[in-house]
Amino acid sequence: MLAAKNQNIYTVSRLNAEVRLLLENEMGIVWLIGEISNFSAPVSGHWYLSLKDARAQVKCAMFKGNNRFVTFKPKNGQQVLVKARLSLYEPRGDYQLIIESMQAEGDGRLQQEFEQLKQKLAAEGLFAQSNKKTLPEHPQCVGIITSKTGAALFDILDVLKRRDPTLPVIIYPTMVQGEDAAIRIAQAIGRANERRECDVLIVGRGGGSLEDLWCFNHEIVARTIAASQIPIVSAVGHEIDVTIADFVADVRAPTPSAAAELVSQDSSYKRTGLTNYRTRLNHAIRYYLAAQRQKSQTLQHALEKQHPTYRLERQIQQMDELSIRLQQAMQHYLSRHAQMLERTAYRLKLNSPEKQLQQQHYLLTKYEQRGIDAIERKLLHSRHQLALAAETLEAVSPLSTLKRGYSVTQNQAGHIIRSRNEVQPGEVITTRLADGSIRATVLPSD
Incomplete structure (x- = not known):
């Protein structure tokens, strides 16, 4: 209770x-x-x-x-x-x-210092992914910051030589172990940034104990890597080794050899890419030339269809076709009347009394004359129609217009001038006559 x-x-x-x-x-x-x-x-x-x-x-x-x-x-x-x-x-x-x-x-104790520095730099944003720089897809030169006698350097060079023998390499030798190593590494990174000789840096060394790798856990190295304008690949120790430099660097490689793999491309891949680019370029050029050729032919055909000579030839052809059709009609008409005459003569021959013969002869002569007169009238009428058609065709021909003393004036752009307001003083104009053309400069009106 x-x-x-x-x-x-x-x-x-x-x-x-x-x-x-x-x-x-x-x-x-x-x-x-x-x-x-x-x-x-x-x-x-x-x-x-x-x-x-x-x-x-x-x-x-x-x-x-x-x-x-x-x-x-x-x-x-x-x-x-x-x-x-x-x-x-x-x-x-x-x-x-x-x-x-x-x-x-x-x-x-070292691990505690590592954790403290890691937390400090992480809080400042030095590990943020947004601050990481992208490695160049096709580097022009690779810088290596490591010991000049270490196995890591020769591993990196072997990989680069195998994958891309033409890739230039600059070595910035430095201490990677000992009390002064951190300062020397920072100085080498700074020197590479001042010279701007390469567009990617590999910073690292081979494996070792925690004490051996401790120079890559110094704050001065971390801040120098973060301030570098050149992308940096950290390649410290083996895959299980992790340093502050790995967190700050733009890319962490598990080993120095892996870093060399990251910054280089296989030469065979480059050759294949170059061949593909050449093939695509050849295809593009051939396609462009074919398209331009087709476009030129289309424009040429359209120009020919609009040319006065083409129109005149078409009208002449139409006149020839009309003339042929007229001749065929006349021949058909004459042939038909000739057949009629033959039939009439045959009937006369069958009915040959003298009087009827004379009368029929008279009628035949009369009808013959009438037929001849009709044919002549028809021929005269057809010739007259043909002459009228020719005159009409001649009248609409641009060349005939020019022969009668007319002319066509064009500006520099080739447009026909129909009003004095379409030209300006000083402009060059071209006047086309029946027998040629005249270029003139427009003078200001008084």
């Missing part, structure tokens, strides 16, 4: 649960250096141990999901650096550390 009325009275379970939440939420992640004691690794795969110093100790647990990344076998008495979160084991009321990562003390 008392517990129900007073909410400030805790049960043990509630107390431990709230203390656990308080520890986890308030303390968060901590880094701790201590000596391992009471280490045990049961069949579950989890690790249980205590970390102690000269005056105190704390219980710890590291579950197998995290301890599989530890590169050494922990043992009692070993100094380690751990990254852990504070918690409480509620059944026993023991507070403990849940370890997320563990390094030997020497490596651990």
Whole structure:
């Protein structure tokens, strides 16, 4: 009854649960250096141990999901650096550390510095993808910043020679290990940017321990890479090695040889591309020439159809066709009347009394004369019609118009001038006559 009325009275379970939440939420992640004691690794795969110093100790647990990344076998008495979160084991009321990562003390200190610098630079945006520069698709020159005696340099050169022997390479030799290495690397990057001799840089070295690669985790190297105007490929160590330079660089290559692969193209690929471009260019030229040739023929045909000579030839051809049809009609008419005469003569011969013969002879002569007169009239009428058609054709011919003293005046653009308002003083005009043309300059009117 008392517990129900007073909410400030805790049960043990509630107390431990709230203390656990308080520890986890308030303390968060901590880094701790201590000596391992009471280490045990049961069949579950989890690790249980205590970390102690000269005056105190704390219980710890590291579950197998995290301890599989530890590169050494922990043992009692070993100094380690751990990254852990504070918690409480509620059944026993023991507070403990849940370890997320563990390094030997020497490596651990370096790893802690690595994480601190990584967080600092990430917060400033040096790792942002938006700041990364794109590698040139067809680099004209490759710069290499590494040791002049290291195996990494010869690996890079071997790959470049195999893939693209014509690609120029400039080597900026520098120290890649030791106390002064970070400054020397930064100076080499700066020197390459000042000279602007190449359009991509490979910065790196071969594999080694964390201490060997530490110069690529220095802040001065990271900021110099970020400030570089030339795209940089980071090629430090092996694929499992990760440095601050890898995060800042525009592209990270797992090995120096892989970096050389990234910045070069296979020479056979270049030859194939060049052949394809040449073929496409030849096709394009042939297509263009064919199209221009077709266009020229179309324009030439249209021009010929509009030329006065073409129209005159067409009218002459029509006149010839009319003349042929007239001649055929006359021949048909004469042939038909000749047949009629023959039939009449035959009938006269069958009925040959003298009187009828004379009368028929008279009628025949009369009809013959009438037929001749009709034919002559028809011929005269046809000739008259033919003459009228010829005169009409001659009248509409542009050449006849010019022969009668007329002329056609055109401006420089070839347009016919129909009004004095269509020309300006000083303009050159061309007047076409029956026997040639005259060029003249327009003078201002008084």
